[in-house]
Amino acid sequence: MKITLNIWRQANAAAKGAMQKYELDDVSEDMSFLEMLDLLNENLNEQGEDPVAFDSDCREGICGMCSLMINGQAHGPEVTTTCQLHMRSFKDGETITIEPWRAEPFPVLKDLVVDRSAFDRIIQSGGYISANTGSAPEANNLPVEKAKADRAFDVATCIGCGACVAACPNGSASLFLGAKITHLGSLPQGQPERDTRVVDMVAQHDHEGFGGCTNIGECTAACPKEIPLDVISQLNKDLRTAMKHGY
């Protein structure tokens, strides 16, 4: 198939960027979206033009490194990561617009590559259970209700890609935050730090410049792992409870 690409080019964090147009003639529909970009880069290299920088690593939908706003949608038209998107989701002759994640706390480093270290700092502020190596009790000493374990797993599948932020009109990371709060809060091991965790993580989230949640739901629609919107209700509930406890 033949496609036209409209891609955001920006030399570095300080530079002013602009959209640039490219044509590709020999795209196969079995190619993944990123393989299509690999092909474009091979062509650009051939022509002596700087290849387009974009992030990807595992290319099997689990590491969370790939991103991209494709035709205005985070990770493109399917419910999956960009690396698992295939060209069969596009039409011959189509024009595809590719931009980096758009959110202030995710500054562009080059072309389509953004800095998502704000997510690491949110985890540092409390997204863990304090259990020093060697101090753990026998694993089966504490049974966990299957329904709770399943719930914890379902929301723990968040890959930290940032699509929720990119999709949100407020630039909020509430889905990311809610997923971690719900994961750890569903488990008995997560109870001792439950109150401090939510208070500290919300504070860090706001400090990073992410916006507030107004229940629009774009985040969950864009989430490649289908993290449900109700983790944000859980987040708010846990925050309320913590406040009542005097935190």
Add this chain to the structure above:
Amino acid sequence: MTETQTPATTSDAAGFFTLGDPVADTKAPAEASVPTRWEERKSHAKLVNPANRRKIKVIIVGTGLAGAAAGATLGEAGYQVESFCYQDSPRRAHSIAAQGGINAAKNYRNDGDSVYRLFYDTVKGGDFRSRESNSYRLAEVSANIIDQCVAQGVPFAREYGGLLDNRSFGGVQVSRTFYARGQTGQQLLIGAYQALERQVAAGTVTTHTRHEMLELITTEDADGQTHAKGIIVRDMVTGEIETHLGDAVVLATGGYGNVYFLSTNAMGSNVTAAWRAHRKGAYMGNPCYTQIHPTCIPVSGENQSKLTLMSESLRNDGRIWVPKKKEDCAKDPRDIPEEDRDYYLERIYPAFGNLVPRDIASRQAKYMCDDGRGVGPEVDGVRRGVYLDFADAIKRLGRDAVETKYGNLFDMYAQITAENPYEVPMRVYPAVHYVMGGLWVDYDLESNVKGLFVAGEANFSDQGANRLGASALMQGLADGYFVLPYTIANYLADSHERIDESHPAVVEAKKSVEERINHFLTVNGTRSVDSYHKELGHLMWEYCGMERTKEGLSLAIEKIRELKADFWKNVKVLGTAESLNQSLERAGRVADFFELGELMCIDALNRRESCGGHFRAESQTADGEAERIDEEFAYVAAWEWAGEDGHMPVLHKESLSYEAIEMKARSYK
């Protein structure tokens, strides 16, 4: 290090290497019996006073299970940890992609499992080419890993009673694999990542993301012994070349499967950190031992950038078959009647059936396709695929139960192939997945370069010539949480010379990194980095893949050398050194893959036996099974770098002997 060097004449690889002195592990307490060795070692290893730990700096490269677990644990102990990864966050390391599970000798099923049995399975699975002491310790600490991960909040699968669930995996007859649906690696890594980030908040760990290690800094002490003193890294955003000095260096940089270009590794997985250490004196152990995973999604076309694995756990319920008749290969599989299907693994290996170890399952798939009975689209005139069929499982367990167990894997398959595996059997084919080879380490996970520790897939030690399923996660976490923290203290307890950035070793290391980068940017050739990488990968897959021969390997060495020479003269890398430059990053990695690929072929050529994942066509039994030759090859091949072109690598042999297990032919029939 090489006092005596004799030309090797009897080996198939004669003319490609010289033979050096034997090497041996001197750290496992030989006086203790195998089951008591670790206790003995721990009890007598030197300790570092808590007040002194904060004055000691440990550099850890890589943030997968081994690196993140070691970083968190050493941070908790109070050391200053500097953690490096090339990704934008430690959470993205490729351990995250492991699907199936993690083994532990908990015996929760009451099915006769024990530490001894996990140890036995590991050594047998590794085809008697692993170091016995190391494999035993791995089995011994396995149970602690599960406890640790549960305490961190890893959401393992559970039964209705709230206790942990298990599944069984290839190559064993007990159920000892703990799992979190098809995302076990992700959940374990996030556990370790969170523990690491907790230490960042506590001030003990500093993370350096988007930083790539490009050189190891070493010095020699008064006795002529080489010590690791730090690393040179490139900030991949600004291009700045930085020096980081420390009291010990840990490499937890994963495997080098990307030497094959197409593999299930992440795009960025590379050998550079390990290879730079090798060039600075660290021995490379058994580089030819690679694992070809039997159940990956087949290659669909020329522009493919990577392969995707479908968890081996699928072999628990899926049945593998090909048509009996070649003319059926293009048919809809659902139209092929039962009597015309060849469930070849069940037929050849009735005791283990579809659960034979990975190397056997892979090789049999290759034979079926070579025989013209492969399925799926033709690529280069051959159908390279076999069916993995869930129709029986769906009939027996119901679609819902199958979906609960394997749902995300089925979705992934459907996403990539546009076929529905609930309706049509999956197609799978082997792909490079893991390497058992890696930097040589002793029982303390310390390289022959002192103060350089190597953990996880990056070292060679525990898995022998073949790794059993669900054992990579086990090893990464065992090394990081429970082995390194003890053994590294033993090194750090002694005082070692500290150097600063003006030391000639630092100046030299930095200069060589800068010159190399400058070279790539000024060659101004005509071919892209990827085009070289693809061609190298093709050579490796063809000649150093599932089946190897003397002729093929000799030819590969010649071709790799030619291609490498052309690469240095004719590669085209655009852009500048002072910016984010992904072609430049790849050029450095591919340059190291060339040298590694050549050594892998030499190692494979020398090892004229079939063992584990290494199958030499010249060494097979009358019925086509692998033939191991213990009299000649019961050793670890530890290779020493001798210099650039024209200098032959030096082979140091570490002989393997077994006390707790009788060495015997591996049979799964």
